[in-house]
Amino acid sequence: MTAAAIMSFLLSAGTTVAAAIDQDPVKKTSNKPSSAGDVPSIALSGYVNTRYVFRTAETSSTGTIARDQDVLGDLRIDATTPRSDRYEFHFMGSIRKDLDGNRDLHTHHPLEDIGDTGSRHTTGYLYEAHLDINDLFTRVTQLRMGRQPGTRDEQVTFDGIAMDIRPASSMNLTLYGGAAVNFFEIYRSETRDTVAGAGLDLFPTTSTGISFDYAASRDKRNYLEMTDVQDKLLSLRIWQRFTPYLKGIVKYRYVNDEARDLNLRLLGSFPAAGTEIGASYLRQFNIQAEQSNALSPFVDVVGTSDPYQSYEVKLRQFIGKRYAFDLAYFKRDLIGSEQHGAFNREYSRSAAGFEVSDLLIPNLSLTLSGDQWRSPGRSFASGGADIGYAYGKKGNVMKINTGTFYSLYKYDYYLQFGERTNVRTYYVNMKVPVVKQVAVSLGYEYEDSIEQFQTFKAGIRYDF
Amino acid sequence: MISKGRLQQSRRVFFLCMSAAIILTAVAAGSADKVPFPRPDSHKGNWEQHHGINAQLNINEAGQAGSTCLTCHNKSDCIACHTTRMPRDHNNFWRTRGHGLTAGVNRERCLACHRQDYCIRCHNETAPRSHTGAWRTRHCTWCHFASGIKPADSCGVCHKIAPHTSRPSAHPPIGPQTNCAVCHP
Numbered sequence: 238m239t240a241a242a243i244m245s246f247l248l249s250a251g252t253t254v255a256a257a258i259d260q261d262p263v264k265k266t267s268n269k270p271s272s273a274g275d276v277p278s279i280a281l282s283g284y285v286n287t288r289y290v291f292r293t294a295e296t297s298s299t300g301t302i303a304r305d306q307d308v309l310g311d312l313r314i315d316a317t318t319p320r321s322d323r324y325e326f327h328f329m330g331s332i333r334k335d336l337d338g339n340r341d342l343h344t345h346h347p348l349e350d351i352g353d354t355g356s357r358h359t360t361g362y363l364y365e366a367h368l369d370i371n372d373l374f375t376r377v378t379q380l381r382m383g384r385q386p387g388t389r390d391e392q393v394t395f396d397g398i399a400m401d402i403r404p405a406s407s408m409n410l411t412l413y414g415g416a417a418v419n420f421f422e423i424y425r426s427e428t429r430d431t432v433a434g435a436g437l438d439l440f441p442t443t444s445t446g447i448s449f450d451y452a453a454s455r456d457k458r459n460y461l462e463m464t465d466v467q468d469k470l471l472s473l474r475i476w477q478r479f480t481p482y483l484k485g486i487v488k489y490r491y492v493n494d495e496a497r498d499l500n501l502r503l504l505g506s507f508p509a510a511g512t513e514i515g516a517s518y519l520r521q522f523n524i525q526a527e528q529s530n531a532l533s534p535f536v537d538v539v540g541t542s543d544p545y546q547s548y549e550v551k552l553r554q555f556i557g558k559r560y561a562f563d564l565a566y567f568k569r570d571l572i573g574s575e576q577h578g579a580f581n582r583e584y585s586r587s588a589a590g591f592e593v594s595d596l597l598i599p600n601l602s603l604t605l606s607g608d609q610w611r612s613p614g615r616s617f618a619s620g621g622a623d624i625g626y627a628y629g630k631k632g633n634v635m636k637i638n639t640g641t642f643y644s645l646y647k648y649d650y651y652l653q654f655g656e657r658t659n660v661r662t663y664y665v666n667m668k669v670p671v672v673k674q675v676a677v678s679l680g681y682e683y684e685d686s687i688e689q690f691q692t693f694k695a696g697i698r699y700d701f
Numbered sequence: 702m703i704s705k706g707r708l709q710q711s712r713r714v715f716f717l718c719m720s721a722a723i724i725l726t727a728v729a730a731g732s733a734d735k736v737p738f739p740r741p742d743s744h745k746g747n748w749e750q751h752h753g754i755n756a757q758l759n760i761n762e763a764g765q766a767g768s769t770c771l772t773c774h775n776k777s778d779c780i781a782c783h784t785t786r787m788p789r790d791h792n793n794f795w796r797t798r799g800h801g802l803t804a805g806v807n808r809e810r811c812l813a814c815h816r817q818d819y820c821i822r823c824h825n826e827t828a829p830r831s832h833t834g835a836w837r838t839r840h841c842t843w844c845h846f847a848s849g850i851k852p853a854d855s856c857g858v859c860h861k862i863a864p865h866t867s868r869p870s871a872h873p874p875i876g877p878q879t880n881c882a883v884c885h886p
Contacts, residue, residue: 354826421822584806686794
């Protein structure tokens with residue numbers, strides 16, 4: 238879909254929303270109707286969200302002020318047919334119009350970002366637009382047609398067809414294929430990418446699952462005149478639920494007939510004790526060179542990825558109904574590599590947080606957080622506080638949040654000249670319902686880092 | 702034969718009509734109240750930031766229906782939120798420099814949302830902070846500082862092939878004191 242088409246889409250949506258605001262709220266349907274006759278033939282939900290963003294950047298040394306204005310919009314529609322449960326339609330799209338950004342490739346502008354790339358000021362992204370048919374044939378539980386996010390091992394958005402088949406009650410087979418969608422590729426000729434695959438899920442017991450996945454992707458390349466990339470990914474995933482709230486996952490993957498990585502995870506929740514835990518181990522066995530866009534560990538940009546292993550532990554503990562604290566630790570070690578490169582490093586991260594609900598008055602919350610990571614030649618530390626207040630009933634809640642963050646980056650591009658940057662951020666955000674299903678959002682942020690940045694956001698959202 | 706401009710105009714009109722029709726249908730048909738009961742207690746406070754463990758624990762496995770999350774949420778809620786909301790540390794410093802420091806130590810985190818084309822697009826079509834003022838005359842020592850042979854790692858993010866990599870072997874060593882402009886005005 239072209240950007241202009243999406244823009245017109247959202248403009249028409251905005252007009253309709255404005256009209257809806259003036260009218261009485263439409264009678265809502267519910268998932269729990271009082272009788273079968275109340276079940277609507279079509280149920281729609283979703284939202285239209287538009288916002289205006291104004292940013293400035295002031296350079297301390299020269300006092301020069303740069304400005305940038307953007308308009309952004311999102312539209313989401315989920316349509317179902319509750320009576321027959323036969324058809325579903327899902328749509329998710331975003332649009333962005335850059336009102337005055339810098340598009341010169343050769344000069345730095347302190348506010349330019351991904352929205353300022355390319356030759357067009359208006360950019361649209363269509364994430365989902367697929368029609369699903371449930372129980373089309375015996376044992377074909379769902380057929381999905383259109384642009385859709387992959388549901389299997391790798392998240393690849395594609396334009397095509399996917400089919401879920403249930404040959405037996407303890408077995409599921411998914412087949413899919415189509416044109417891979419890479420949203421930010423530069424050249425139109427690079428967009429002729431394809432992806433196809435199959436996934437088989439077996440459930441020997443209700444607490445155990447085994448999944449086999451095969452995916453083949455072909456990535457058309459123009460960047461740096463590289464040749465096209467074709468990859469085959471094989472993965473085996475086993476999950477076991479030990480108790481209703483304790484689950485272990487093992488995943489082993491091969492790429493192009495070579496072992497890629499092993500991932501172990503343990504996830505648990507103990508409601509009686511108010512504890513949530515997560516632990517994981519990841520090991521990449523071999524050097525990963527360039528692969529297709531969906532699989533590449535950013536090799537084109539930061540070079541090959543050296544073998545490593547990482548450990549992560551997370552703990553969230555509730556104390557009573559009002560208090561919670563969080564602890565997290567992550568460690569990454571290189572394997573068999575004597576030299577650290579700029580983008581292959583050992584790294585450790587520690588994080589902690591504390592949260593109080595109903596502080597002094599109901600629905601007032603306070604969150605404190607801290608974060609620190611270290612890596613040879615680089616380190617980072619941050620601390621922040623956030624106060625939030627919510628008022629109102631479901632679907633009509635006013636929220637306000639204000640807070641501050643401080644970050645310190647230390648890094649050495651050259652060992653002789655270590656650099657350090659202090660980043661201080663202050664913000665206030667609020668969401669105010671104006672009528673039922675329509676809310677206005679306002680936000681302001683001040684960031685003092687390399688420049689003094691100010692960001693003002695104003696938006697309106699209609700949920701239907 | 703229909704001209705290209707007219708074809709594009711027809712497409713715009715078509716999509717305008719289609720979009721208006723969809724929105725009007727949405728409003729006319731009414732809306733489905735997806736959640737028939739209040740939010741669970743677990744969703745209080747900073748739930749958005751800490752929902753990850755619960756999501757991985759309770760989301761339905763492929764081919765299995767009836768998980769806790771899907772009682773209230775749609776399957777596409779995850780991608781809708783993760784594609785439109787940024788993590789808290791993605792501020793302006795992050796955009797201009799911080800992301801590069803983090804990509805060097807934990808590029809796996811980037812893969813949760815981004816793919817390689819995102820990086821290439823921005824690095825190919827925007828200029829970094831260092832490329833201001835008299836950059837052309839300053840860039841020699843920036844790139845060749847210290848070793849004099851191996852270019853600095855940050856240059857290679859965008860410049861895979863430098864125009865002068867085929868310098869003659871007789872080229873004198875390059876260092877901080879080298880005045881490149883003597884030979885390369």
